[in-house]
Amino acid sequence: MRDQESGPGHPERRLSTKEAAELLGVKTDTVYAYVSRGRLSSRRAPGGRGSTFDAQEVEALARRTGRVVGRRPGSGTEPFVRTRLTLIEGDRYYFRGVDAVDLTARHSYEEVAEWLWTGRMRPGATFTAPEASVEAARRVVGALPGHTGPVDRLRVAAVAAGAADPLRFDLSEEAVLATARVLIPTLVAALPARRPSHRDGGSLAGRLWGRLSGRPAGKAQLHVLDTALGLLVDHDLAASTLAVRVAASARAHAYAAVSAGLGVIEGPLHGAAGGLAHRMLLDVLDVGSAGPVIAEELRAGRRVPGLGHPLYPGEDPRARALFALLEELPEAAPALAAARDVVATTARHAPLHANVDLALAVLTASSGMEASAGETIFAVARTAGWIAHALEEYGERPLRMRPSGHYAGPRPPQPLPG
Template sequence: MHDQEPAPGRPGRRLSTKETAEALGVKPETVYAYVSRGQLSSRREPGGRGSTFDAKEVEALARRNRRESGGSPGSGGEPAVRTRLTLIDKDRYYFRGVDAVELAARHSYEEVAEWLWTGRMRPGITFTAPDATVAVARRAVDALPEHTAPTDRLRVAAIAAAAEDPLRFDLSEEAVLGTARVLIPTLVAALPPQPFARHHDEGPLAHRLWGRLTGREADDASLRTLDTALALLVDHDLAASTLAVRVAASARAHAYAAVSAGLGVIEGPLHGAASGLAHRMLQDVLERGTAVPVIADELRAGRRVPGLGHRLYPGEDPRARALFALLERVPRAEPALLAARDVVATTARHTPLHANVDLALAVLTVSCGMPATAGETIFAVARTAGWIAHTLEEYGERPLRMRPSGHYVGPRPPQPLPE
């Protein structure tokens, strides 16, 4: 889920994957995750079986990890935030202790969102928004230029919905939950329908979102896959956008503002927009008939292959695994599925990385005639529910606790005034 360019290789002693993992205090799988994030560069030696790594580069990364984590090797310095919402453990993840993949397989997006918010299941619940709120959001979004990206439209819709709500500063749980149940359908309703699409403003959220993503007629298997994708993406622990949301909530920003903070971060190519890169790659593979030249171009340019590897999963991303199983039943999905498998197999010759949820989303969007930005839209709408859950949780913590101190490394004062 990243698009960072790897650091250039430097001459010097080379380390094996095992030696690199030992130096960093991590598992070998994590070494390849560092490569996928652009924090390490690897090289396959002529006649060698595995990748090698520059010793100086490994040493520099180890020093940086120790400095950022206060001496704990391999932790990477990520901040720890107490939460009761999502646990990621090996190749599985859980919402309030319940397997998230099983939840998404048995319940709708709205039901999973309610479970994450309240710890209670409300079978059959759907989210609706007042006509006045939808009208304000649509007017604001319709005023944007035609080429505006979906995430920008969602951000404007969230701001417009906030302006329409005079009670937005009520941070009580009941009020915030009411905001969530209105905001999410408002975001969907504010997106312009695709040409020739039959769009719905009632019923399950996935059905309403479908016509905003594609002009093709919906079938049951595709709608089921879209709804499951939304449910799977509801939350994923402290992703970058979620951390931004918690910082905003720590300052007691209202729920609309906290969601806006998340939407601002999710637009980055290293986060929610990553599926668009995978979408374009799959289209390229389908046009060329094979993944080999496409992957070769990516590696030659020093870019990571989109849709592969995840820092939190040593094996296959469980969200990808669940979606691929559903995509097997989607009409017209077979070519894109084969292209995705070709990408994984071709890349495995260089680096053993598994498919992540971005690749699965790309198969869905390519198969259903959606634009490359559709995966980002699905991601943002889905994750809004998780952001609300984290906002509520943060409101129960000490205000402004998400205020780290800067580690100043500039020139020591006093310095002379600049001329």
């Protein structure tokens, strides 16, 4: 169905779900995922059968995503960035051509990061930081107010570590890689410890666990956390990654580029989404059923966190991999059941699948972690991907990430304000 053209004397032009999907070049499931993520708004069709969408809003989204039918991404007015790092295709994603889920099942976070950076595998790779870098970061982080959030702490730690590094302006690949192998463990070490951390020579996941949970972790728990870190290393040009590439295009050093990514990641539509899902799961566990909790979310005009992803018509492969590992943890069973209840309850109205935020929420809620832990995991993991994108951008023409503004204000000359 297609309503008449909008304008004087005409109703607003509305599209059916099928028409919206065709215009966007996606499946109908993805259209509903766009709604769940706040990228589209919908309205019930007359008679209550299906949904309709504002044609102008759909067309604007099609231009932003470059998915207009018959147009290759980047062939229109929207910018695109050529990258050799991550491909998302057919409900799967790949790091340098290798299936990311398979890669993280067989290799540690540090090894996955090395693969993304260099295209070479370094078996047994570990990241350690010199005491001077850790001390500089801890000193400034320790001066922050007690209520400071984790991403603020990480951003301040990155700035402090950069200020302590006199070689930070060396943008050669060798120097940037050395920075990355120091910066990531420095960020972890700068976070307040909730229990004695693993020795410095242990895995990054082991050290991070002690910053997130007061409970001891066994091998299985650390494996889930390490896998989550690897799965989250990169995900194409997310908003924070684009910010990193803009900074790198201006030849900001790696610490500053990472700080740019951390500045973007705090939004509820990005890194903080896991915290929203965490709180929702706790509410479901407290109430005993997802129905009342979902109803309250919708009544308040909020989308249900942890569901749907615009890049995956089906289930997020990162969520699928983490759920499989979480099923092996007895303590995760209640939170897993709550997550499945959320998915099943919402599926009665919209065919949305679980995304990685919901899987992270199961991990954090069942491990005695705070709601912000998912955001911390996300930020630490993605730092490796940001470094990879910065390295790519350093090899491109400087300042190429500089779009031209389209001025829409009053035409000059205008009178001086009184």
